Amino acid sequence: MSRHLRTLQAAGLVTDSRDPHDARRRVFTLRDEGLVEARAWMDQVQAQWNEQLAAFRAHVEATDDATLPAARPRTGETPRLGEPPHRRGR
Amino acid sequence: MNRPAGAADRSERPEARASIDVGVPPARAFEAFTAEISSWWIPGPINYFDAGRSPTMRVETRLGGRVLEVYPDGELVIAEITRWEPGVRLTYRGVVDDSQTDVTFEPTTRGTRVHVHQYLRDGGERAFLFWPNVIGWLIPWCDSQVTRGSTER
Numbered sequence: 001m002s003r004h005l006r007t008l009q010a011a012g013l014v015t016d017s018r019d020p021h022d023a024r025r026r027v028f029t030l031r032d033e034g035l036v037e038a039r040a041w042m043d044q045v046q047a048q049w050n051e052q053l054a055a056f057r058a059h060v061e062a063t064d065d066a067t068l069p070a071a072r073p074r075t076g077e078t079p080r081l082g083e084p085p086h087r088r089g090r
Numbered sequence: 091m092n093r094p095a096g097a098a099d100r101s102e103r104p105e106a107r108a109s110i111d112v113g114v115p116p117a118r119a120f121e122a123f124t125a126e127i128s129s130w131w132i133p134g135p136i137n138y139f140d141a142g143r144s145p146t147m148r149v150e151t152r153l154g155g156r157v158l159e160v161y162p163d164g165e166l167v168i169a170e171i172t173r174w175e176p177g178v179r180l181t182y183r184g185v186v187d188d189s190q191t192d193v194t195f196e197p198t199t200r201g202t203r204v205h206v207h208q209y210l211r212d213g214g215e216r217a218f219l220f221w222p223n224v225i226g227w228l229i230p231w232c233d234s235q236v237t238r239g240s241t242e243r
Binding site for chain 2 (some may be wrong): 010045049065
């Protein structure tokens with residue numbers, strides 16, 4: 001439990017303080033703003049990587065002569081990410 | 091896995107995962123991911139640390155190399171490469187924040203599955219500097235887009 005709390009604390013999701021009337025007690029408080037920030041960061045990073053990896057695939061498959069035959073969409077096959085890789089010259 | 095996928099694991103530290111299959115061998119995928127990043131990295135107000143300075147991305151392709159935003163009048167070190175295994179694995183440690191990113195290149199029958207895992211380092215506190223930083227230039231950037239759009243008409 002304490003390890004988990006330390007993790008949350010390191011992530012800024014909780015803060016802790018001593019009980020002024022009982023030094024043995026530590027009071028952990030959830031920081032709503034920290035939680036919102038963490039979720040916003042995770043959502044943003046997730047969305048950004050999905051977008052960038054799709055662009056990465058379009059680039060690497062369009063520019064590489066060694067693209068594996070099995071990877072090329074067969075006739076009539078629906079491209080996996082909407083737009084097919086844009087082929088362009090080197 | 092047919093599309094970029096992954097789910098932020100909200101049970102512990104802030105982290106995000108994504109992966110994609112590409113139809114080239116791991117060595118080629120690794121080369122394109124690093125040496126050619128400026129050719130595929132999508133520009134935009136949230137895709138650079140300082141998008142207002144017309145940056146491009148650059149990766150110095152070696153252990154200890156830097157990940158940079160290069161501007162017409164300078165550069166900013168975004169991260170430093172701490173693991174460099176061509177065709178296999180790449181790790182870079184954020185300089186402008188406390189995140190770390192692992193990128194692995196897994197051979198598949200179709201080519202390569204690229205996995206990205208970005209997370210807050212243990213004890214890190216600066217992952218969320220991203221947002222205060224973004225707010226500072228997001229509005230001017232949007233204004234510039236409006237101006238650009240109006241002049242193109």
